[in-house]
Amino acid sequence: MIIATKNIAFQVFLAGAASLCIQSYALAGIPIQHWTQASGAEVYLVESPAIAMVDVQVDFDAGSRRDPPAQAGRASMMAGMLDKGVRAEDGAPALDENALSEAWADLGAQFGAGASSDRLDFSLRSLTEPDLLDKAVGLAAREIAEPSFPDPVWQRERQRVQAAIKESNTRPGTVIGRAYAQAVYGTHPYGYEVTEATLARIDVGDMRAAHDAGVVACRARISMVGAITRAQADAMAARLLSRLPQVPCASLPPLPAVMEVAPLSQSEEKRIPFDSAQAHVLIGQPGFKRADPDYFALTVGNYILGGGGFVSRLTNEVREKRGLTYGVSSSFSPGLHAGSFTVGLQTRPDQAAEAVALVRQVVSNFVANGPTEAELKAAKDNLIGGFALRIDSNRKLLDNIAAIAWNDLPLDYLDTWTQQVNKVTAADIKAAFARKLQPEKMVTVILGAAL
Known part of the structure; x- marks a missing residue:
């Protein structure tokens, strides 16, 4: 959970100023610097000196595919x-969740953590005034390396999340989404x-x-956008x-391999009775990995098919x-493994x-x-004309830099994005969709009353 700052006016200033600064990137190249530290961590940086702030994301291979x-x-x-507490280490005192929240608020900074299917990420936003930034980085280092995981807080949080799950199971979107994921992904962790x-x-x-197994310095991917130099x-x-164990990855056991998403062998239709005014429909199959060379052809093609509103x-x-x-609408959700291709709609039963x-x-x-x-x-025309909206804030630009880092994309990915879109042909799209989609083997899940 992101820690809110006390100074709301300060946050509004940051958002507006960052937006004005980032807009210029749509008209010029985005120089991404990349290097590997002695620890093995990889760093990606875009210098943006106009605004005295910095945004940072630190990613680890510790997402839910490892569950x-x-x-x-x-x-x-x-x-x-x-963010529920850090333990006492190396002379630094223990801090509970309230003390941590107050510490971030006093710094006028934001810090948070989240987990997606593929990665665990930490995010930091701070002014670059030396004293504030130094304290913010020091506190972030403690949260990254020294969480206390207090059991009474976990018991409280588990009860809260279990109650939320119970409530969400009364919603048609949750019920059909669960059934669809299981049908598309089978035993893969994505499902x-x-x-x-x-x-x-x-x-x-x-x-x-x-x-301890996933948050390892040598495996970190760190992305930064802001008013800082490479040094x-x-x-x-x-x-x-710095507060994580400093060991080379070569000395660690390799992370366990994660199975790939299995292709569907035949079509399947599931009907779920549910007291709902509308019938909810999801149709799809496993799609493709983010590193797939067909990415741009599939992106443009999906915009035409169902992604363009x-x-x-x-x-x-x-x-x-x-x-x-x-x-x-239709969508692809590529990741380290083949995310789903999905068509979704609601209609009268x-x-x-x-x-x-x-x-x-x-x-x-x-497809044919x-x-x-x-x-x-x-x-x-729409995709190229809207490219600037993909990088019109520090946060969006950082998201793109982090995606480049995580997926080992070329450093000129953003500079050549519109060129890659522009060179896609109708034949490219037809061939890519034929390679990836098998309409005769798709899953269909229909939820609603009187089906």
Whole structure:
């Protein structure tokens, strides 16, 4: 959880000033500096001297794909406990969650942790005034390396999350999402379900062990955007990791391999009775990894198929021509493993069969024939014209730099993004979709009343 600052006006200033500064990147190159520290940690930096602030993200391979099946949710729960206290180490006093919150507020800085499917991340935002930044980096280093995982707080948090899960199980979106993930991913960790039972099997010792195994200095990827030099960034990165054990990765056991997502062998349709005014529909299959060379062809193609909102083919066919839904969309979710391709919509229960048949037809036609030249031109114009919105704040730029770091993308990725989009052809899209999607083997999950 991100710690809020006391000075709201200061935060508004930062957001506005950063936005004005980052807009200039849309018109010029974004020089990304990259180097490896003696510890093995990799650092990525974009110098942005106009505003006296810095944003930092530190990533580790300790996301939920590392969770044991019986302890699904361990990574996200661990991340949620990292701001609940730090232990006393090397003469520094222990701090509970209230003391930590007050310390961050007094610094006018933000620090937080989160876990996604692939990674555990720590984020820091601070002014670059030397005394404030020095204290902020020092406190962040303690939270990264020395969480206390207090058991009474975990018991409280577990009860809170279990109650939230119980409540969410009354929502149609949760129920269909769970069934869909299990159907698409099977036994892969991307499809694990966090339940009251899996949380009951997690104790503070499990979280501490996961932290110690995953949060290792030599495996860190550190991304920075702000008013700091390379020398300052190097010193900051070293200090952020300084309280972790300083051991070379070669001396550590390798992280366990994670299975790949298995392709679907046949189509499957699941119908879930649920007291809901609308029928909820999800259709899809495993998609592709983020490092796939077809990434740009699939991105442009999906914009045409269902990712472009009101200008997409699915919206035109399902909503505009036939009025079967208020909204329909398609998306890919690539990660270190093949994330899902998903088409989602809601419709009246008595129209569900017609809507599903039409979506299948539109997807099959797109995979077989690809886009028209007119669709391709419109998609390119929209994607290239909207590129500046992808980097129009420090946070967005940092997200992009962190994605480059995490996925080992070229350092000129952002500089060449519009060129990569512009060179995609209709034939590229047709070939890429044919390689990745098999409409005849997709999963369909329909949830609603009287199905």
